[in-house]
Amino acid sequence: MTTALSARALASLLAGWHTIGGGPAYSLLADRIRLLILDGRIALGTRLPAERELATQLELSRTTVSAAYGALRETGYLTSIRGSGSVARMPLAGSIAPDPQQSELLDLSKATLPAIPAVARAAETAAAQLPAYLGESGFDPIGIRVLREALAQRYTERGLPTDADQIMVTVGAQHAIALIARTLLSRGDRALIENPTYPHGLEALRGAGARMVPISVTTDGGWDEDGTEQAIQRSSPAIGYLMPDHHNPTGVSMPPEQRARVLALAERHGTSLIADETMAELGFGGDPEHPPFAAFGRALTIGSVGKTVWGGLRLGWIRADRSVIQRLVRARFAGDLGTPILEQLIVTALLPDYDRILEERRALLRTGHDFLVRELRTRFPDWEVPSAQGGLTLWVNLGVPVSSQLTLAARNEGLTLAAGPRFGLDGAFERFLRIPFSYPQDQTLRAVEALQRAWQTVLRHPVPASDELLPQVI
Numbered sequence: 167m168t169t170a171l172s173a174r175a176l177a178s179l180l181a182g183w184h185t186i187g188g189g190p191a192y193s194l195l196a197d198r199i200r201l202l203i204l205d206g207r208i209a210l211g212t213r214l215p216a217e218r219e220l221a222t223q224l225e226l227s228r229t230t231v232s233a234a235y236g237a238l239r240e241t242g243y244l245t246s247i248r249g250s251g252s253v254a255r256m257p258l259a260g261s262i263a264p265d266p267q268q269s270e271l272l273d274l275s276k277a278t279l280p281a282i283p284a285v286a287r288a289a290e291t292a293a294a295q296l297p298a299y300l301g302e303s304g305f306d307p308i309g310i311r312v313l314r315e316a317l318a319q320r321y322t323e324r325g326l327p328t329d330a331d332q333i334m335v336t337v338g339a340q341h342a343i344a345l346i347a348r349t350l351l352s353r354g355d356r357a358l359i360e361n362p363t364y365p366h367g368l369e370a371l372r373g374a375g376a377r378m379v380p381i382s383v384t385t386d387g388g389w390d391e392d393g394t395e396q397a398i399q400r401s402s403p404a405i406g407y408l409m410p411d412h413h414n415p416t417g418v419s420m421p422p423e424q425r426a427r428v429l430a431l432a433e434r435h436g437t438s439l440i441a442d443e444t445m446a447e448l449g450f451g452g453d454p455e456h457p458p459f460a461a462f463g464r465a466l467t468i469g470s471v472g473k474t475v476w477g478g479l480r481l482g483w484i485r486a487d488r489s490v491i492q493r494l495v496r497a498r499f500a501g502d503l504g505t506p507i508l509e510q511l512i513v514t515a516l517l518p519d520y521d522r523i524l525e526e527r528r529a530l531l532r533t534g535h536d537f538l539v540r541e542l543r544t545r546f547p548d549w550e551v552p553s554a555q556g557g558l559t560l561w562v563n564l565g566v567p568v569s570s571q572l573t574l575a576a577r578n579e580g581l582t583l584a585a586g587p588r589f590g591l592d593g594a595f596e597r598f599l600r601i602p603f604s605y606p607q608d609q610t611l612r613a614v615e616a617l618q619r620a621w622q623t624v625l626r627h628p629v630p631a632s633d634e635l636l637p638q639v640i
């Protein structure tokens with residue numbers, strides 16, 4: 167099924183497209199649409215508005231829009247489907263002329279760490295244990311007991327008494343978010359969501375048909391508690407998706423007193439809060455680690471080894487009341503039939519060493535963080551570069567709403583980054599850029615140098631001075 171993007175919605179995503187950058191209008195327009203497709207703000211398979219409608223909306227000649235669509239078609243980002251108009255897609259490998267820069271492309275659009283070497287050893291241990299499971303069916307919707315017990319024990323040790331029946335093993339945290347969303351939400355329900363947020367979390371909630379109720383999170387003020395209170399009181403959302411430790415992309419952590427207040431309020435209004443704690447144990451600021459969010463009140467918790475051990479393991483989990491876990495298990499079968507046993511055995515083999523693994527990860531992130539902060543503050547004195555206390559990314563304020571433009575210019579310099587609006591609802595955050603500090607120092611340095619060249623390109627063109635270009639966020 168093709169979803170359609172209205173001319174109005176596309177124009178909102180394109181806010182400010184023509185004010186920055188050089189070259190003919192059609193090429194600037196094509197570049198901005200390409201960026202929206204590349205970073206997922208226009209989903210693949212989406213039908214773009216008709217040329218004439220977009221031309222009217224943007225107050226352009228139809229020829230300009232036609233030329234922009236033509237350029238996107240030529241480079242493989244649009245395809246014409248009879249009866250469906252122009253549909254967004256990705257160029258097929260080999261279908262476009264190889265760009266010499268592409269092979270050198272440094273991809274910092276993802277915030278990830280390379281695997282710890284112990285994964286390979288744990289995989290050998292797991293392979294040796296596998297025969298004990300081969301007599302069983304292998305379909306495992308809840309997770310092997312030994313892993314659930316080990317995860318429950320970790321929660322208990324961190325201040326949240328838990329037993330194995332309160333844990334369900336999933337195929338990564340993303341699977342957990344999507345499963346919870348489609349189980350606990352009905353189409354049209356409201357969902358409280360941080361703004362900015364983790365984009366695939368937002369997509370999962372949208373996919374379940376939720377209507378978003380955004381609450382603001384900033385690097386200097388954290389969660390807007392008044393706004394959160396009003397949002398919950400006014401719209402009694404069915405669920406709330408939060409990242410109390412360490413929020414992606416800002417890296418902030420919710421103060422303990424605030425957790426208790428937010429949880430109590432949510433409970434009074436029947437809102438089930440979901441704490442995505444994928445990065446909860448990656449705090450490197452020196453402050454003592456907070457107990458899990460659910461230790462302060464009733465909440466579902468999501469965890470994962472994707473950021474701490476390796477994204478390729480595809481293993482996460484949900485901690486919730488037994489009745490909720492049972493509901494999730496029943497709902498799971500519609501989407502998948504369980505987490506691979508071998509993956510579960512690998513994580514079980516790693517868990518006895520998990521504290522040491524985390525220590526190493528935190529040390530690595532601390533070094534990467536300090537290096538990136540120093541480089542950015544020296545090279546970009548006009549940017550507001552905050553310090554983070556945890557997580558993998560900095561949320562940098564560029565001072566002017568040019569994040570998409572800068573991201574496009576960076577791409578031409580061989581660097582891929584996710585522009586600020588990728589993390590916002592309805593195109594907000596053009597002033598912000600998320601930069602990960604989880605990469606080796608030589609790569610970070612190359613990235614910062616590319617960013618500096620890209621920034622020079624952006625500065626050569628007039629930069630809008632006001633917020634007028636930003637679409638309103640509700």
Ligand SMILES: Cc1ncc(COP(=O)(O)O)c(C=O)c1O
Nearest residue numbers: 338339340364414444470472482
């Ligand atoms: C906040 C957050 N939640 C969930 C995920 C997905 O994690 P997983 O790899 O376990 O699916 C990520 C990965 O980027 C993330 O940043």
